[in-house]
Amino acid sequence: MAGTVTVPSASVPSTPLLKDELDIVIPTIRNLDFLEMWRPFFQPYHLIIVQDGDPAKTIRVPEGFDYELYNRNDINRILGPKASCISFKDSACRCFGYMVSKKKYVFTIDDDCFVAKDPSGKDINALEQHIKNLLSPSTPFFFNTLYDPYREGADFVRGYPFSLREGAKTAVSHGLWLNIPDYDAPTQMVKPRERNTRYVDAVMTVPKGTLFPMCGMNLAFDRELIGPAMYFGLMGDGQPIGRYDDMWAGWCMKVICDHLSLGVKTGLPYIWHSKASNPFVNLKKEYKGIFWQEEIIPFFQKATIPKECDTVQKCYLSLAEQVKAELGKVDPYFVKLADAMVTWIEAWDELNPSAAAVENGKAK
Amino acid sequence: MAGTVTVPSASVPSTPLLKDELDIVIPTIRNLDFLEMWRPFFQPYHLIIVQDGDPAKTIRVPEGFDYELYNRNDINRILGPKASCISFKDSACRCFGYMVSKKKYVFTIDDDCFVAKDPSGKDINALEQHIKNLLSPSTPFFFNTLYDPYREGADFVRGYPFSLREGAKTAVSHGLWLNIPDYDAPTQMVKPRERNTRYVDAVMTVPKGTLFPMCGMNLAFDRELIGPAMYFGLMGDGQPIGRYDDMWAGWCMKVICDHLSLGVKTGLPYIWHSKASNPFVNLKKEYKGIFWQEEIIPFFQKATIPKECDTVQKCYLSLAEQVKAELGKVDPYFVKLADAMVTWIEAWDELNPSAAAVENGKAK
Numbered sequence: 001m002a003g004t005v006t007v008p009s010a011s012v013p014s015t016p017l018l019k020d021e022l023d024i025v026i027p028t029i030r031n032l033d034f035l036e037m038w039r040p041f042f043q044p045y046h047l048i049i050v051q052d053g054d055p056a057k058t059i060r061v062p063e064g065f066d067y068e069l070y071n072r073n074d075i076n077r078i079l080g081p082k083a084s085c086i087s088f089k090d091s092a093c094r095c096f097g098y099m100v101s102k103k104k105y106v107f108t109i110d111d112d113c114f115v116a117k118d119p120s121g122k123d124i125n126a127l128e129q130h131i132k133n134l135l136s137p138s139t140p141f142f143f144n145t146l147y148d149p150y151r152e153g154a155d156f157v158r159g160y161p162f163s164l165r166e167g168a169k170t171a172v173s174h175g176l177w178l179n180i181p182d183y184d185a186p187t188q189m190v191k192p193r194e195r196n197t198r199y200v201d202a203v204m205t206v207p208k209g210t211l212f213p214m215c216g217m218n219l220a221f222d223r224e225l226i227g228p229a230m231y232f233g234l235m236g237d238g239q240p241i242g243r244y245d246d247m248w249a250g251w252c253m254k255v256i257c258d259h260l261s262l263g264v265k266t267g268l269p270y271i272w273h274s275k276a277s278n279p280f281v282n283l284k285k286e287y288k289g290i291f292w293q294e295e296i297i298p299f300f301q302k303a304t305i306p307k308e309c310d311t312v313q314k315c316y317l318s319l320a321e322q323v324k325a326e327l328g329k330v331d332p333y334f335v336k337l338a339d340a341m342v343t344w345i346e347a348w349d350e351l352n353p354s355a356a357a358v359e360n361g362k363a364k
Numbered sequence: 365m366a367g368t369v370t371v372p373s374a375s376v377p378s379t380p381l382l383k384d385e386l387d388i389v390i391p392t393i394r395n396l397d398f399l400e401m402w403r404p405f406f407q408p409y410h411l412i413i414v415q416d417g418d419p420a421k422t423i424r425v426p427e428g429f430d431y432e433l434y435n436r437n438d439i440n441r442i443l444g445p446k447a448s449c450i451s452f453k454d455s456a457c458r459c460f461g462y463m464v465s466k467k468k469y470v471f472t473i474d475d476d477c478f479v480a481k482d483p484s485g486k487d488i489n490a491l492e493q494h495i496k497n498l499l500s501p502s503t504p505f506f507f508n509t510l511y512d513p514y515r516e517g518a519d520f521v522r523g524y525p526f527s528l529r530e531g532a533k534t535a536v537s538h539g540l541w542l543n544i545p546d547y548d549a550p551t552q553m554v555k556p557r558e559r560n561t562r563y564v565d566a567v568m569t570v571p572k573g574t575l576f577p578m579c580g581m582n583l584a585f586d587r588e589l590i591g592p593a594m595y596f597g598l599m600g601d602g603q604p605i606g607r608y609d610d611m612w613a614g615w616c617m618k619v620i621c622d623h624l625s626l627g628v629k630t631g632l633p634y635i636w637h638s639k640a641s642n643p644f645v646n647l648k649k650e651y652k653g654i655f656w657q658e659e660i661i662p663f664f665q666k667a668t669i670p671k672e673c674d675t676v677q678k679c680y681l682s683l684a685e686q687v688k689a690e691l692g693k694v695d696p697y698f699v700k701l702a703d704a705m706v707t708w709i710e711a712w713d714e715l716n717p718s719a720a721a722v723e724n725g726k727a728k
Contacts, residue, residue, distance in 0.1 A: 119483065142574075142575060142576070142577075142661065143570055143574050143575065143576035143577075143630075144576075144577075145538065145540060145546075145576055145577060145579070145630050146540065146545060146560065147562075147564060151562075153558065153559075153560065153561060153562060154545075154560070154562065155545070155547060155551055155555065155558065156547075156551065157545065157546050157547060157548075157577050157579070158546050158547055158548040158551075158577060158579065158607065158611070158650075159548070159577030159578075159579075159608070159610075159611040159614075159657065160548075160577055161657050161658055161661050162550075162654065162658070163658050174509065176509060176510065181510060181518075181519070181521065182509075182521050182522050183519060183520075183521060183522055184521075184522040184523070184524075186526075187519055187520065187522075191519065194517065194519065195517075196510065196517065196518070197517060198515075198517060198518065198565055198566075199565070200511060200564060200565050200566040201562055201563070201564050201565070202562075202564040202566060206507055207571050207573075207574040208574075209571075209573045209574070210506075210507050210571040210572075210573070210574065211506060211507065212506070212507035212508075212509055213506075213507075213508075213509060213521050213522060213523030213524055214523075215509070215521070215522065215523075243522065244523070246523075247522070247523040250523075266507075266509050286522075290526065293523065293525050294525055294526070294527050297506065297525050
């Protein structure tokens with residue numbers, strides 16, 4: 001671990017939510033100047049920076065942030081041979097940060113994401129909204145037409161069964177993006193000028209049994225509830241695809257949340273996504289994924305996890321097995337990915353021994 | 365049929381959408397002064413007014429609207445013994461209007477619903493938004509995080525399978541309410557002052573396999589695609605419940621839409637719901653439904669329609685059979701309701717012979 005810095009938080013607003021229970025995970029290859037804009041909101045929290053690419057490079061972190069930083073050498077040293085499950089030269093490497101965090105909650109954000117404004121012109125504290133999302137229940141079992149019934153000024157509408165009004169624990173909060181929308185390369189190419197200007201003032205639960213495209217740009221989750229399912233797969237250097245890391249995690253995570261009756265929310269908060277990535281580079285990274293997703297999504301739509309899987313780890317290992325058996329037929333890449341999924345769980349349990357022990361105790 | 369009036373529409377904006385293909389169905393017991401506020405938007409369209417309660421009463425309709433009006437005597441005369449399937453002293457009677465319409469589309473609205481304003485202060489043309497919702501596809505098979513991908517300025521996000529981007533035909537558009545939210549009696553009692561002030565600028569598809577509470581206050585649908593499933597059940601006079609008419613239709617309709625791969629949208633447009641109904645009266649109407657829905661919803665969540673049911677009518681009759689067999693055990697009311705569902709289909713086919721013939725031809 002390189003460069004742990006702790007600073008007093010004198011300049012920071014009072015009582016930030018979950019200050020000692022949440023880590024902010026940032027994958028990056030550049031100086032983190034984008035943090036300046038986030039200072040009022042992020043400074044009270046601990047950052048875990050996962051440096052991608054050349055480990056010899058020095059990443060500048062603005063003064064006053066409390067952080068730990070890991071480069072590839074750190075990852076290799078900490079995980080040994082199991083480091084093979086962590087992607088290189090792809091923002092998928094961020095999931096290493098989830099693994100080394102010791103906190104209950106994680107918020108992850110890309111370094112090209114800035115503070116957005118709400119329609120009244122006020123800066124949006126994205127992290128605060130994620131925390132609100134995570135700390136209030138979800139409603140995966142029945143749809144509420146007035147969106148999140150736990151928000152102020154809202155409730156369950158007529159016809160919503162009373163037995164379901166306690167909701168489910170929320171495992172994941174998926175935030176959105178103003179300005180540059182999260183489009184694939186073909187859509188970027190066809191609509192180079194499209195900007196997302198629509199502020200939709202809603203948080204909603206993705207219903208049970210429904211898959212969605214989870215984007216890793218602006219995402220928070222409860223590590224204790226779902227952490228081991230948040231593996232971002234094998235992408236980038238030496239792999240046949242990129243830009244499917246968060247999608248992969250989202251599909252796996254959602255199937256497991258559905259099995260364990262956990263909730264997933266999407267909607268607020270928005271961040272300001274500043275710059276579209278190069279669509280030609282993206283197309284190269286994506287094109288196999290564009291074919292494969294036509295088979296991957298039906299696979300996940302049909303996947304069922306055996307009843308006896310009562311921990312995220314067991315669910316995830318069951319999924320890994322199914323990936324190997326079913327998607328292995330689509331391409332040998334998925335055999336490698338399934339093996340990496342197993343390695344990921346082994347590494348997770350090694351770095352999180354107490355959680356693993358609790359899980360094992362629970363399983364008996 | 366009493367009181368058909370046709371007037372020239374000189375004072376009306378040019379080229380209203382689907383002018384000759386859509387009927388507006390309004391159930392009422394009072395003079396329709398609320399139409400004054402809707403005049404700029406509704407006047408080009410034909411209205412079907414279903415007068416509930418005392419048929420001797422005269423309902424005043426503002427000058428200049430083109431309408432036909434049916435009271436209970438008309439319903440009894442037109443349907444004969446089959447009139448038993450149409451509720452009395454309950455807004456469920458509105459579904460008679462769906463049956464006698466000869467148009468492809470229906471919009472139905474309550475007479476305590478007024479024109480709402482969008483956040484910029486502009487009057488919302490609810491009907492126009494419903495038509496836009498119905499004329500663009502739905503996305504029931506996969507969730508799009510940026511909401512309706514067919515709206516201007518939006519699209520499918522990264523990770524959305526290309527094979528699903530044509531979407532499904534939209535059968536139903538469910539609009540929402542500003543001011544008085546559509547709460548059940550217990551929630552009304554607990555939160556007498558709650559008002560919905562949140563304008564959520566979104567239209568979304570209710571995913572396949574997900575049920576939702578459909579409210580009949582502000583609702584549009586494609587009669588050709590789903591009309592026969594829009595039966596509002598037996599409510600009100602002589603029945604043990606009320607205020608579950610639209611819920612019942614919504615559950616049946618959604619199961620059938622899922623079976624036939626049709627889409628259901630919810631969100632925009634908003635109307636201004638002016639006055640909360642009396643929560644004590646509502647509780648009396650609802651209380652059996654509040655118990656029953658705990659069994660009805662799991663029933664509909666599990667209900668499957670046999671593959672060979674390839675028309676809405678066949679699907680609906682299959683559901684009626686299942687209602688009798690399964691929910692009949694909950695209360696004898698559901699046996700009666702199941703019979704009424706069959707009567708409804710018979711009456712529908714009688715009044716819509718060419719559609720029935722098409723359906724029968726298709727079935728061969």
